[in-house]
Amino acid sequence: MITGRQCFLSSPQDQGPQLTTSLSQTHADAIAALRAVLPGDALLTGEEEMARYGRDVTGDHVGRPLAVARPRTVEEVSTIMRHCWQAGLRVVPQGGLTGLVGAAVPAPEGEVVVSLERMTAVRRISPIDFAMVVEAGCILEEAKKAADAVDCLLPITFGAQGSCRVGGNVSTNAGGFNVLRYGMTRDLVLGLEVVLPDGRVWNGLKVLRKDNRGYDLKQLFIGAEGTLGIVTAIAFKLFPKPTQVETALVGLASVEDAMELYARARRACSDLLTAFELILRDGIEVTLRARPDLPDPLSEPYPAYVLIEASAGGAVDLRGLMESFLGGADDIVRDGVLASSRAQGERLWLYRETMVESQGRGGRYLRTDVSVPISDIAGFIARALAAVRAKHPEAMPLAYGHVGDGNVHFNVIPPRGQDPAAMETLFHSAEELIFDVVDRLGGSISAEHGIGRVKQHAFLERIDPVSLDLATRLKLALDPTRILSNGRILPEDPVV
Amino acid sequence: MITGRQCFLSSPQDQGPQLTTSLSQTHADAIAALRAVLPGDALLTGEEEMARYGRDVTGDHVGRPLAVARPRTVEEVSTIMRHCWQAGLRVVPQGGLTGLVGAAVPAPEGEVVVSLERMTAVRRISPIDFAMVVEAGCILEEAKKAADAVDCLLPITFGAQGSCRVGGNVSTNAGGFNVLRYGMTRDLVLGLEVVLPDGRVWNGLKVLRKDNRGYDLKQLFIGAEGTLGIVTAIAFKLFPKPTQVETALVGLASVEDAMELYARARRACSDLLTAFELILRDGIEVTLRARPDLPDPLSEPYPAYVLIEASAGGAVDLRGLMESFLGGADDIVRDGVLASSRAQGERLWLYRETMVESQGRGGRYLRTDVSVPISDIAGFIARALAAVRAKHPEAMPLAYGHVGDGNVHFNVIPPRGQDPAAMETLFHSAEELIFDVVDRLGGSISAEHGIGRVKQHAFLERIDPVSLDLATRLKLALDPTRILSNGRILPEDPVV
Numbered sequence: 001m002i003t004g005r006q007c008f009l010s011s012p013q014d015q016g017p018q019l020t021t022s023l024s025q026t027h028a029d030a031i032a033a034l035r036a037v038l039p040g041d042a043l044l045t046g047e048e049e050m051a052r053y054g055r056d057v058t059g060d061h062v063g064r065p066l067a068v069a070r071p072r073t074v075e076e077v078s079t080i081m082r083h084c085w086q087a088g089l090r091v092v093p094q095g096g097l098t099g100l101v102g103a104a105v106p107a108p109e110g111e112v113v114v115s116l117e118r119m120t121a122v123r124r125i126s127p128i129d130f131a132m133v134v135e136a137g138c139i140l141e142e143a144k145k146a147a148d149a150v151d152c153l154l155p156i157t158f159g160a161q162g163s164c165r166v167g168g169n170v171s172t173n174a175g176g177f178n179v180l181r182y183g184m185t186r187d188l189v190l191g192l193e194v195v196l197p198d199g200r201v202w203n204g205l206k207v208l209r210k211d212n213r214g215y216d217l218k219q220l221f222i223g224a225e226g227t228l229g230i231v232t233a234i235a236f237k238l239f240p241k242p243t244q245v246e247t248a249l250v251g252l253a254s255v256e257d258a259m260e261l262y263a264r265a266r267r268a269c270s271d272l273l274t275a276f277e278l279i280l281r282d283g284i285e286v287t288l289r290a291r292p293d294l295p296d297p298l299s300e301p302y303p304a305y306v307l308i309e310a311s312a313g314g315a316v317d318l319r320g321l322m323e324s325f326l327g328g329a330d331d332i333v334r335d336g337v338l339a340s341s342r343a344q345g346e347r348l349w350l351y352r353e354t355m356v357e358s359q360g361r362g363g364r365y366l367r368t369d370v371s372v373p374i375s376d377i378a379g380f381i382a383r384a385l386a387a388v389r390a391k392h393p394e395a396m397p398l399a400y401g402h403v404g405d406g407n408v409h410f411n412v413i414p415p416r417g418q419d420p421a422a423m424e425t426l427f428h429s430a431e432e433l434i435f436d437v438v439d440r441l442g443g444s445i446s447a448e449h450g451i452g453r454v455k456q457h458a459f460l461e462r463i464d465p466v467s468l469d470l471a472t473r474l475k476l477a478l479d480p481t482r483i484l485s486n487g488r489i490l491p492e493d494p495v496v
Numbered sequence: 497m498i499t500g501r502q503c504f505l506s507s508p509q510d511q512g513p514q515l516t517t518s519l520s521q522t523h524a525d526a527i528a529a530l531r532a533v534l535p536g537d538a539l540l541t542g543e544e545e546m547a548r549y550g551r552d553v554t555g556d557h558v559g560r561p562l563a564v565a566r567p568r569t570v571e572e573v574s575t576i577m578r579h580c581w582q583a584g585l586r587v588v589p590q591g592g593l594t595g596l597v598g599a600a601v602p603a604p605e606g607e608v609v610v611s612l613e614r615m616t617a618v619r620r621i622s623p624i625d626f627a628m629v630v631e632a633g634c635i636l637e638e639a640k641k642a643a644d645a646v647d648c649l650l651p652i653t654f655g656a657q658g659s660c661r662v663g664g665n666v667s668t669n670a671g672g673f674n675v676l677r678y679g680m681t682r683d684l685v686l687g688l689e690v691v692l693p694d695g696r697v698w699n700g701l702k703v704l705r706k707d708n709r710g711y712d713l714k715q716l717f718i719g720a721e722g723t724l725g726i727v728t729a730i731a732f733k734l735f736p737k738p739t740q741v742e743t744a745l746v747g748l749a750s751v752e753d754a755m756e757l758y759a760r761a762r763r764a765c766s767d768l769l770t771a772f773e774l775i776l777r778d779g780i781e782v783t784l785r786a787r788p789d790l791p792d793p794l795s796e797p798y799p800a801y802v803l804i805e806a807s808a809g810g811a812v813d814l815r816g817l818m819e820s821f822l823g824g825a826d827d828i829v830r831d832g833v834l835a836s837s838r839a840q841g842e843r844l845w846l847y848r849e850t851m852v853e854s855q856g857r858g859g860r861y862l863r864t865d866v867s868v869p870i871s872d873i874a875g876f877i878a879r880a881l882a883a884v885r886a887k888h889p890e891a892m893p894l895a896y897g898h899v900g901d902g903n904v905h906f907n908v909i910p911p912r913g914q915d916p917a918a919m920e921t922l923f924h925s926a927e928e929l930i931f932d933v934v935d936r937l938g939g940s941i942s943a944e945h946g947i948g949r950v951k952q953h954a955f956l957e958r959i960d961p962v963s964l965d966l967a968t969r970l971k972l973a974l975d976p977t978r979i980l981s982n983g984r985i986l987p988e989d990p991v992v
Contacts, residue, residue, distance in 0.1 A: 210943040219715035270808040312766040444707040477973035
């Protein structure tokens with residue numbers, strides 16, 4: 001995985017008169033004052049007890065917590081922010097530390113960490129409203145279980161769901177497997193409770209499905225990576241829990257055929273599709289090498305594979321629907337298997353999951369997360385593969401993704417035993433080649449993961465001046481002294 | 497229909513040194529300068545030719561255009577705004593003038609109208625991307641036809657679609673019939689092109705389905721009622737065109753039973769529901785009086801009716817689905833009819849459409865557009881009916897709406913021949929009674945229609961100080977001299 005080291009090594013900026021990041025006497029006094037107003041165990045300041053708040057789960061991104069506040073209520077978050085605002089102490093909010101762009105890791109120069117890990121309550125859940133109100137520190141999987149217990153579905157689904165926290169999902173506008181059917185996290189948020197940089201609480205925690213009273217302020221905080229406020233609670237939209245799931249894996253002659261199949265599937269399956277995941281033959285081989293117990297999934301190898309999932313409630317004949325759709329596509333589907341049970345469906349997913357887990361053979365690899373218009377996916381993959389293979393024949397490019405969302409994870413695995421310096425050079429060069437194709441197709445260099453610190457350089461290289469100006473105005477309108485998550489998305493000292 | 501007269505009659509505010517609204521010599525010079533840089537027929541200044549830009553389609557809201565600019569390109573919009581910005585001339589963008597809150601009508605003191613009516617092109621449409629790029633002045637129905645021609649669906653659907661323009665749909669975050677299935681207009685926008693108050697063009701016109709590169713700036717302009725920028729083009733998300741539609745009208749014992757039916761329908765129909773419209777017996781009687789040719793729709797009268805519609809693509813057995821759902825709900829569905837043809841389905845819709853058109857008997861009536869949590873709909877209707885009937889036994893309250901969205905249109909029809917002053921008193925009093933119930937249920941006084949000028953008073957009475965401060969900061973961050981659509985949503989002189 002490529003690290004954000006180049007960002008963390010950037011030279012310290014002039015912080016202006018109000019902000020400083022070293023633990024000056026003033027700040028030591030401010031932290032002492034904070035301790036005085038917070039309950040006994042809410043503030044950590046010991047090096048050892050703070051260590052786990054200073055690095056993310058990958059261990060790639062490391063920073064320095066000046067102190068770690070662990071509030072239990074929105075009032076405590078408000079108190080913390082008010083004190084830090086007045087003292088000019090920089091703050092970073094933190095969830096499950098599973099983000100991939102280093103946004104929640106404190107700055108190397110030091111920041112006060114506000115961990116939401118103690119605000120985990122499901123405040124309210126209503127199957128009639130198809131809505132739940134949950135605190136930001138709740139683990140996604142726990143929130144999903146609470147919804148499931150009332151026969152509802154909170155659709156956000158991805159690998160880190162057992163450790164990420166829902167406040168982080170909102171702050172990064174998380175994507176995942178079910179975007180095709182249910183949208184990004186943004187589409188699932190009905191309301192928010194947010195503590196502003198100056199400590200005021202914005203209460204937008206409503207469960208209304210339609211509300212056109214002026215500006216939709218919650219949109220500001222979704223996907224803002226903690227730079228405009230600290231999300232403390234979320235009202236999520238829920239859906240009926242599907243009672244049927246059908247999973248198929250099919251083999252195709254080309255990525256073009258996969259995209260044609262996608263176009264037909266959307267029409268035939270009436271928005272009941274929940275996943276449409278492209279895997280190339282290389283990816284299947286990664287799985288087969290890592291799991292010799294798994295057979296080649298179809299009778300012979302194919303250049304492209306698609307894992308298709310659809311789900312529905314009780315009254316739809318979903319099996320019949322899938323059979324009729326696949327049967328009608330036999331001019332392009334070369335071979336395929338429609339799972340006969342939930343267990344067999346899970347086995348089909350293993351081909352994708354194993355590929356994702358074992359692609360790097362335990363070592364580092366270049367990981368990208370790009371999107372292009374759906375109609376350009378086949379072209380993007382072909383051009384990016386050709387470019388990387390031509391310049392780096394020693395490396396293995398691997399492309400897969402949520403193609404119904406135009407989202408491709410185009411990764412590059414270095415040759416075994418490559419030395420670290422050569423690997424950095426390879427990653428840098430391959431990323432440039434890939435991003436260049438993305439740029440030419442009007443795509444995004446960050447479809448799901450956000451910007452944080454890791455992608456900031458590539459982001460700022462590409463952003464047009466009007467967008468940069470608008471983003472800077474937003475930041476300064478809400479956080480004029482840049483006390484909150486400074487240096488994420490926008491540079492430390494924004495150009496005004 | 498209640499008018500916004502109270503807003504238009506508000507006393508003129510101090511506009512500060514930069515802004516003035518009378519046609520001073522400076523402004524006459526500025527308009528002359530504008531004429532010099534625009535093509536021959538792009539600027540109207542004659543009283544007569546400007547008249548139709550000074551009032552909305554209802555005729556309830558009237559203002560004064562200082563001049564009417566009719567640009568054909570985004571560059572011309574940019575030129576107009578740059579000139580007006582420099583001259584301190586206030587501007588209001590205008591679409592089809594079908595909005596219900598007076599936002600697009602120029603101020604009585606005068607504003608330059610920028611009509612988008614000549615920017616009507618469908619710039620691009622791609623059934624593979626399920627996306628289209630269309631200019632802001634395109635009539636919604638024309639955009640829908642263009643989508644239909646490539647077997648796609650642009651789902652925004654409501655009464656004014658034959659005359660409203662898509663820029664206005666975006667600027668008001670239009671709702672309508674299909675929100676249940678496809679979401680509000682906000683959910684359908686992939687990208688925007690916007691001219692900022694200072695004339696710069698923000699190009700966010702992408703068709704990517706996932707893009708997490710920093711703040712999602714397009715969200716600022718959706719539902720902002722033209723106060724933060726002029727939307728000139730939109731990239732819309734499209735859906736597969738349904739090939740099957742099933743429509744049913746059922747009779748029930750109570751609103752509670754209707755809400756129970758809704759909960760079951762969502763689960764049984766797997767998100768294929770496109771409409772779930774509640775009508776009370778009073779509403780059916782309004783239709784039967786207006787259209788004596790229509791029979792009472794079911795074998796006997798029922799307290800509550802629901803019009804249910806579902807749609808799907810080719811491979812779903814939609815008829816079987818609806819039959820099985822309705823058959824399984826025979827413990828609460830007293831009677832019902834499932835349309836046997838598209839023509840019969842349209843006849844069922846006539847009961848609702850006729851009610852909406854004829855409820856006011858050609859005269860004025862109080863019209864509200866509120867939302868509450870779905871679980872509170874039955875309680876809201878019961879309490880609001882009781883309150884209005886107790887205080888105004890002479891008037892007829894009429895409640896109907898998109899109950900799956902928590903959205904009720906709770907209207908009050910005055911007795912025949914009531915004099916205008918008594919009618920104003922009735923409307924004011926009834927609105928207070930209705931809004932009071934909405935407030936107590938944590939609802940919204942504007943689910944779909946927006947704030948504009950008409951609902952500003954009620955909006956500002958209820959908004960909390962933190963929300964008001966955030967909204968004001970947003971406005972000032974983008975439009976510091978308040979040149980664009982000033983006095984809509986926020987007061988003329990925002991509190992800073």
